[in-house]
Amino acid sequence: MTEYGRGQGSEPWHPEDPLFGDGGWEGQQQAHAGQQPAYGGQPQHYPQQPQYGDWGTGEQSGYGQSQQYQQQYDPQQYGGQGHQQYDENGWPTGTHAQAPYPDPADPYGQQTVGYDGQQPDYYGTPDAYPPPEPPSRRSEEPEQRTDWDPGPDQGEHAFFAGGDDDDDSDEPGDDSGRGDRRGRGGKPKKRRSGCACLVVVLVFGGGLSGVGYYGYQFYQDRFGAAPDFAGDGTNETVTVTIPKGAGGYAIGQELKKQGVVKSVDAFVAAQSQNPDGKTIQAGVYVMKKEMSAASAVEMMLDPSSQNNLIIAEGSRNTAVYQEIDKRLELSKGTTAKAAKENYKDLGLPDWALNHPNLKDPLEGFLYPSSYAVSKGQKPEAVLKEMVARANEKYEELGLETKAKSLGLDGPWQLLTVASLAQAEGTSHDDFRKMAEVVYNRLEPGNPETYGSLEFDSTYNYIKNQSKIDLSIAELRQYDNPYNTYYVKGLPPGPIDNPGEEALRGALNPTDDGWYYFISLDGKTSKFTKTLAEHEELVEEFNASRSGD
Known part of the structure; x- marks a missing residue:
């Protein structure tokens, strides 16, 4: 039969034993049996434990029956505690009676006592090794070292390391070393460095400066005046190209890119204050560098500044x-x-x-x-x-959609009619009449020209000239598809680049029966419906020229 609680007990205490005061599993078994480990080689007395199957009566009757335990103490070794007695029901007696329930701080029910009658330190504090000696044996406290340095991570805060004007020593005027500045609790006393405080001031000062700067920028961006140059600019000029459809911001960006204005916002603001309501046209402008926004707007509205x-x-x-x-x-x-x-x-x-x-x-x-x-x-x-x-x-x-309604083969012929009206007309007011003359003469059966245009401008185009003194003989003898005195109908294509007014005149001609026209002063044209009326105007024109 295996016995529990029996054995030789714990070994005597050793100074290098890290589990001093803890008897381990065997020590706990002994604590349950009412035993205390012996020190210094003192024998321990173990009460007789019942064996399994040995169920008797009386004091050794096992579970459910009262037991009486007796524990011996050495009054000299354990601080003068005497012999502990228990009554017949198992309760302790005498002045040193203790509760039968275990101490919550000692879950295993063991109450190990040190030399001085106090609980041992299980957590490895500096006083744990070796255990304190009895008062009678204690020697004088050794002299503390004066060269002690806690190191960078001991006894100092990394931020406020150093000293200041406040001295936390126990004695006023105490200038002993670092080792003498330890407090009663064993912790080194700290002193704040003036350099660290300066760093704090600089950090907070820099932060406040940054907040102030960005706050100023925020105000300037939203409420302050836009940056702008002053004056009409330097003597250095640049060529600035403004594309078609560009608005104020696009123009301002191009001007800033070329160094003409200082900011886009300043230019847009100046353009919006233009009293005449004029707009800046697309084109090429010769501008000066570093101009005020108002000066730049004024120059761009001046046609002479354009280099288009x-x-x-x-x-x-x-x-x-x-x-x-x-x-x-x-x-x-x-x-x-x-x-x-x-x-x-x-x-x-x-x-x-x-x-x-x-x-x-x-x-x-x-x-x-x-x-x-x-x-x-x-x-x-x-x-x-x-x-x-x-x-x-x-x-x-709508040249392509409207050509058929005008009796033409397509937009190409309509464009050619507009170029003829542009070439023969002298003002925007007579383009519609000029276009009607073209349409009436193109009619093959018309009684005036019988399908011939007979425009001097077509002859001048092929000759790349602009003469007005042309003889009929010369005109009728020159064989060329563009010469409408030689061939009937329209020339092969346009003879110039017509503008919008001439185009609109070709699209919307008059319907008054005009067949002839002549310009007496080179600025305005006179229109007639018959050849006889036209010849009268020709004689008037020749008389005016001979009188000059």
Whole structure:
């Protein structure tokens, strides 16, 4: 039969024993049996334990029966405690009687007592090794070291490390070393560094400065005046290109990029204060650097500041090509050659292609307007922009949809009629009448011309000239498809680039029966319905010229 509670007991205490005061499993078994470990080689007395199957009566009758335990103490070894007695019911007796229930701090029910009658320290505090000696044996407290340094992570706070004017020593004026500045609790006393405080001041000062700066920027962005230059600018000039449809902010961004204005907001504000309500047109402007926003707006509204290529109404392609060469600083004939070789790639509509006997396939499609042309551009790019502008206008006016209603084969013929009205008209007021003259003469059975146009402008176009003193004999003898004195009907194509008024006149001609016209002063035209009325005007014109 195996016995429980029997054994040799715990070993004597050893100074290097980390479990001093803890008897382990065997010690706990002994505690349940009412035993205390012996120290210093003192024998221990164990009460007789019942064995399994040894169920008797009386004091050794086992579970459910009262037991009497007797524990011996050495009065000299255990602080003077005497012999503990128990009554017949198992309760302790005498002045040192203890409750039969275990102490909550000692869950295993053991009450190990040290040399001085106090509980031992199980948690490894500095006083745990070795255990304190009895008062009679204690020696004087050793002298503390004066060279003690807690190190960077001991006894000092990393932020307030160092000292200040406050001295926390026990004695006023105590200037002993670090070891003498330990308090009664064993903790080193700390002193704050003036350098650390300066760092704190700088950190908070820098934070306040940053908040102030960004607060000022926030105010300036939302409530302050936009940054702006002063004056009319420097002597340095730049070329600024403003694309079509650009608004105030887009223009301001381009000006700021070129160094003309200081901020976009300043320019937009100045433009909104324009009293005349004028708008800045697309084009090329010669501007000064570092101009005030108001000065920049004023200059851009002045037509003289624009450096655009202006295509006048009724201009022929030959003149347009020459102007492009000059603006791009190209050799003469460069743009004309590019137009001849690349006209199919410049965006012409389908109805403008594949017409025979054309002098220039692009005639009529270099729309009169203002174009931003500057050195460095390719001539093809400039021509493509002009063709695109023409397509936009022709679609807007409806040339393709309205040509049939006017008795024409298509928009190509309608564009040619507009170019004739543009070439022969002298003012915007007579374009509708001029267009009616064209339509009436085109009628094959008309009693005045019988289908012949007989316009001097067609002859001048093929000759690339602008003469007015032309003889009928000369005109009728020149064999060329564009010479309407030689062939009936319309020329192969447009003879110039008509403007919007001429186009509208061709789309909406008068219906008054006009067949003839003449300009007496070179500015206005007079229209007649019969040849006789026309001859009277011719005699009047010749008389005025002979009198000069």
